Amino acid sequence: MTKIRLQANKVKHVLSANQEIPIHMDALYDDMNLSMKVSRTQFEELCDDLTKRATDPIIHALAAANVTLEEVTAIELLGGGMRVPKVQSSLTTVLGDKKLGMHINSDESMALGAAFYGANISTAFRVRQVGLVDINPFAVGISLDNLETGDDKETSDEGDDEVWAKKATIFKANGKIGVKKTIAFTHDQDVHCALDYSDPEKLPEGAKKELQRYKISGISDFAKEMEEKGLGKPKVSLQFELSNSGTTLLVKAEAAVEEKYTVEVEVEIEDDEDTEESSNETSTSDDEKETKTEETASDEDKKNKTEETAAEGESNQTTTEDESKSGESSTDKKEEPKKKKTKLVEKVR
Numbered sequence: 001m002t003k004i005r006l007q008a009n010k011v012k013h014v015l016s017a018n019q020e021i022p023i024h025m026d027a028l029y030d031d032m033n034l035s036m037k038v039s040r041t042q043f044e045e046l047c048d049d050l051t052k053r054a055t056d057p058i059i060h061a062l063a064a065a066n067v068t069l070e071e072v073t074a075i076e077l078l079g080g081g082m083r084v085p086k087v088q089s090s091l092t093t094v095l096g097d098k099k100l101g102m103h104i105n106s107d108e109s110m111a112l113g114a115a116f117y118g119a120n121i122s123t124a125f126r127v128r129q130v131g132l133v134d135i136n137p138f139a140v141g142i143s144l145d146n147l148e149t150g151d152d153k154e155t156s157d158e159g160d161d162e163v164w165a166k167k168a169t170i171f172k173a174n175g176k177i178g179v180k181k182t183i184a185f186t187h188d189q190d191v192h193c194a195l196d197y198s199d200p201e202k203l204p205e206g207a208k209k210e211l212q213r214y215k216i217s218g219i220s221d222f223a224k225e226m227e228e229k230g231l232g233k234p235k236v237s238l239q240f241e242l243s244n245s246g247t248t249l250l251v252k253a254e255a256a257v258e259e260k261y262t263v264e265v266e267v268e269i270e271d272d273e274d275t276e277e278s279s280n281e282t283s284t285s286d287d288e289k290e291t292k293t294e295e296t297a298s299d300e301d302k303k304n305k306t307e308e309t310a311a312e313g314e315s316n317q318t319t320t321e322d323e324s325k326s327g328e329s330s331t332d333k334k335e336e337p338k339k340k341k342t343k344l345v346e347k348v349r
Contacts, residue, residue, distance in 0.1 A: 020039045074101060075098050076101040076102075077101060078110055082102055113132075117132050121244040136176075136246060138199065139172050140242070141167065144167070145165040146191065147190035182240075184236065186235050192214070194210075194214075196210055236255045
């Protein structure tokens with residue numbers, strides 16, 4: 001089979017420059033040799049259904065990019081098929097009067113691009129990154145429903161339980177690969193997870209819609225344990241990855257609940273804070289006293305003026321002595337340790 005494929009590739013390249021080619025294969029079947037001639041017209045008729053593979057992607061790419069053919073300024077052909085006259089004529093029917101650019105070695109460019117991309121995603125050795133972005137052309141969706149067990153089947157036949165199911169598109173069409181996304185929901189039962197292509201009609205003919213199937217267990221037991229503690233339903237988080245190879249996988253599944261608890265925390269406070277709190281409490285009572293004393297203060301001030309003038313001389317002498325003593329005593333004092341106060345802090349885990 002490999003020999004026939006190699007011969008077919010040889011016929012394709014030779015007929016691109018010649019109108020006819022002789023074919024000879026030894027012992028093709030039951031020790032019988034094959035010897036014949038194939039013309040370019042015959043070969044193009046045999047491959048007529050395959051030429052659509054060169055034109056259909058152009059139409060899909062323009063529609064996905066929301067670009068018209070008139071907005072395209074230049075076209076460059078890549079790949080070995082650019083040398084085939086039938087492929088060139090098919091592209092001309094789709095592209096119209098657009099000139100087909102054939103300035104690059106098509107076979108080498110495809111091989112070099114594959115080597116660069118392989119170097120970017122390689123984990124075996126480190127190389128300088130090359131600016132390449134690969135996309136996933138097909139949208140990937142997720143379907144969730146309860147994981148069926150023997151008890152679930154019996155109850156579902158009775159029709160008492162409600163059917164729980166969720167659907168969502170986790171990776172959109174033409175999005176970057178090599179990314180991760182997480183979905184979260186509240187549930188208390190084990191889950192069956194299905195990954196499929198969201199738009200099966202856009203897949204190539206013969207491609208399957210199904211991708212992956214997962215059974216996520218342990219949620220039901222965890223939910224019962226939390227219910228006994230008086231907590232709510234767990235929050236389930238599922239993380240999916242669209243790898244650099246283009247495969248979609250479930251990489252992480254977790255279930256958690258929020259629990260509030262109170263913790264006593266010791267906080268150091270200054271003495272000034274205590275005095276401020278006490279002063280705030282006594283400020284109202286002091287204001288009341290001041291209003292009463294202000295009325296009698298005017299009479300007493302007259303009497304005290306004469307006494308104050310006489311005592312000023314004596315007070316000036318005593319203040320100098322007190323200041324010198326207070327300066328010496330303040331240096332001898334030690335810093336008082338800071339007081340600690342406990343506070344109740346509510347935390348969530």
